[in-house]
Amino acid sequence: MMDEGVERLSDALPDLPADKAKLSRLMLMVGSRLQEELEHTLKPHRLNHSEFLTLMILYSSPDGSSTPGELCDYTSQGATNMTRIGNALVGRGLVVRSASEEDRRRVRIGITPNGRRFVQKMLPTLFPRLSGMFVGFSESDQRQLGRLLRKLADNLDRLDEEIDR
Amino acid sequence: MMDEGVERLSDALPDLPADKAKLSRLMLMVGSRLQEELEHTLKPHRLNHSEFLTLMILYSSPDGSSTPGELCDYTSQGATNMTRIGNALVGRGLVVRSASEEDRRRVRIGITPNGRRFVQKMLPTLFPRLSGMFVGFSESDQRQLGRLLRKLADNLDRLDEEIDR
DNA sequence: TTTTTTTACTTCACCAGTGAAATATGAGCC
DNA sequence: GGCTCATATTTCACTGGTGAAGTAAAAAAA
Secondary structure, eight states: OHHHHHHHHHHHSTTSOHHHHHHHHHHHHHHHHHHHHHHHHHGGGTOOHHHHHHHHHHHHSTTSEEOHHHHHHHHTOOHHHHHHHHHHHHHTTSEEEEEOSSOTTOEEEEEOHHHHHHHHHHGGGGHHHHHHHTTTOOHHHHHHHHHHHHHHHHHHHHHHHSOOO | OHHHHHHHHHHHSTTSOHHHHHHHHHHHHHHHHHHHHHHHHHGGGTOOHHHHHHHHHHHHSTTSEEOHHHHHHHHTOOHHHHHHHHHHHHHTTSEEEEEOSSOTTOEEEEEOHHHHHHHHHHGGGGHHHHHHHTTTOOHHHHHHHHHHHHHHHHHHHHHHHSOOO
C-alpha cells in the first residue's frame, strides 16, 4: 500500500531509484514504530526514551556516574537536552548533580540508590515486549538484520563525512 | 561500543534478552540516523519529513488532491499536525485548501501547479543520497532487509493490538 | 603572566508533534 | 423533524528537542 505511491512516482520520474526509496521508507516507518512502542511502554514509568537511555547508561557504568558531555556522546543528544534530562531525573531523585573537583567546568551526574532501585524494578517490565518484537526471528534472521543495519549505519556515516553536497 | 552497556546490564540482570535488546537499540539508532539524514537533505528546500511526505502523496495521487483525514492515515501523523502542515504548505503556495462540496465537514487539499514544479525540481536532488545509503547492498541484501523489516513491523502491529499490558 | 582560544554546561527563544476540548456537520433513530 | 451520536477539522496548552548566545573555567599562546 505504501509502495503504490512510489510506483506512481516512478512512472513520472523514471530515474528514481524506486527500490531504494521503498526500502528507506520502510526503514523510516519501522524505526518510528519501534520508537513509539518503546515510548509507550516507558510512559507508565514517566520516562521518555532519552531519559531512559541516560539512566541506563548511569546504571551500567562502573561507578554509576558520568558527566553531561559524556552522556551527550553516548545518547547522541545535544547538550541542551541533556540539561533538561538532568533536571528531570534530579527532580525525581533518581540522580544527583555535583561539581567535579578535577575540572570545575564539569558537572558529575550520579545515579542514586533510589535510582538503582527504580531501574531494577522497571527494567524487567520491558522484557516481554522486547521478546515479542522478535518472535519468528531465527538466529540467522537476527544475525542478518544486525549485519544489514550495521552496513546501513556505515553508509550513513560515510554520507555524513562527505563534503556537505 | 554501544553493546558494552547491554553486556554489563546483562551481568546484573541475567534474564534480560540481551541480543534482542542490542538489536532493538541498533534498529532505533539507525532509524533515527536515517531520519536525520533525510531531514538534513530536505532542509535546503525548507521542508521537514512530514511536509515532504504529504506533498509527495499529493503529487502522486491521481487527481493531485486529498483531505486532511486521508493524509493523516497515509503519513501516520495526527490531525493536529496535519493542520499545521497544511498551513505551512498553503503558506508557500504549494497546495490550496478548499471546502468539500459533498461533505461540508471536510476540506480538500490540492497541489498547485507551483507545487508540482517544486517537486519536480527538488526530488531529483535526493536521488544520489538515496543510492549512497545502499551502496554495497546486493540484490539479496535488499530483499532480506525488506523481509526482516516487514516481519518486525508485523510483530509491532501485533503488540499494539494485544490488550495494553 | 596576561591574553586568547577552547571546552563544558546552561539559558533562552524557537520548531515539530501530541492530547484534550471546541466547532461544525453528517447519520441513525424515534 | 428533532435528538443523539459519530466524524472531520481546528485551536489551545503542553512536551521534547534544537541552535545561538551567555557564563565560567581550563588550556594554549604571546
